[in-house]
Amino acid sequence: MRGLVCRDWRPFEELELADDLPEPELKPDQVTIRVRATGMSFATNLVVQGKYQRKPPRPFTPGTEVAGEIAAIGSEVTGFAVGDRVISFVDWGGMAERVSIWAGQVYRLPDGLDYPQGIPLLSSYGTSYGALHLRARMEPGEKVLVHGAGGGVGLAAVEIAKAHGCTVIARAGTAEKRAYLTERGADHVLDSRADGFKQDVLDLTDGLGVDIVYDPIGGQVFHESLRALDRGGRVLTIGYAEGTIPEIGINLLLVKDISVMGFNWGTYWGWSPADERVRFQGVRKRVMDALSELHASGAIRPQIHATYPLAQFREAWADVRDRKALGRVCLAP
Secondary structure: OOEEEEOOOOOHHHOEEEOOOOOOOOOOOEEEEEEEEEEEOHHHHHHHOOOOOOOOOOOEOOOOEEEEEEEEEOOOOOOOOOOOEEEEEOOOOOOEOEEEEEHHHEEEOOOOOOHHHHHHHHHHHHHHHHHHHHHOOOOOOOEEEEOOOOOHHHHHHHHHHHHOOOEEEEEEOOHHHHHHHHHOOOOEEEEOOOOOOHHHHHHHOOOOOEEEEEEOOOHHHHHHHHOOEEEEEEEEEOOOOOOOOOOOOOHHHHHHOOEEEEOOHHHHHOOOOOOOOOOOHHHHHHHHHHHHHHHHHOOOOOOEEEEEEHHHHHHHHHHHHOOOOOOEEEEEO
16 A cells, blocks of 8 residues: 655655555454545654654654544444544554554544544644643633644634633734634734733733643743743643743742643553553543534634645645644645
């Protein structure tokens, strides 16, 4: 079958497109998915360079988010039929025509969503819902600052916070993205290319600051976010698109009575040494059910920037790398 191959650690644009990959093995407790869409992100590039927390055995096919239809079913699997439209995280292998995965982490694609839209529902919205609800315990009426709000997880965070009755301050780097965020419900939109944001946030919150900061950027953005919090506020550290993993003086947490918390959606899918995918099966289902309900109500609308054929993987990565994307970028194997 056809797919991308990483034979040694290298930048994403230097991967190989192969036509002779072996078909995935189907175990009794697995299904094989014919991949119609798979997601691109900054994390994808880190994985193939060996800079991510998980390092697949080489050679391997990257890609951890897939949407498609079931092509084959293992002998122990019940509840699915060939042809069912589904979404799932996989350890790796998503950027190929087919992939096999444990059926316990496969979920039906909600009606009304096409295959590419299933990618942000699964990953971007799953990440943002889990971070805001499971970790930060977001309450209606709170003030939420979202960095990188024009990207996949940022846009999801804006919609999820608004659906919960929060006031949202969103930051994005282009006029197009800022206008779009206003359309999608952000109460205030700031230019992320302007120097600093703390004072703007204080001005918008009567000098108090926000209750929650959603930060997929890291670096200096993280440090300034700590100073834009109200008493008892929380910073969610989601990723480090800026390229720098920040360090903090823990005394600031004490002085301001604030919290810093991380959220890794992948942990709930077994991306850990302990392989906790069975333990967190109930959590995953609760989040995916909640997202299906939010979509059915119209509160969230997964946004796709572009879907590229597999052969154009370099162009797809360029959209992500250069921050051109408004929403998620997908490949269609």
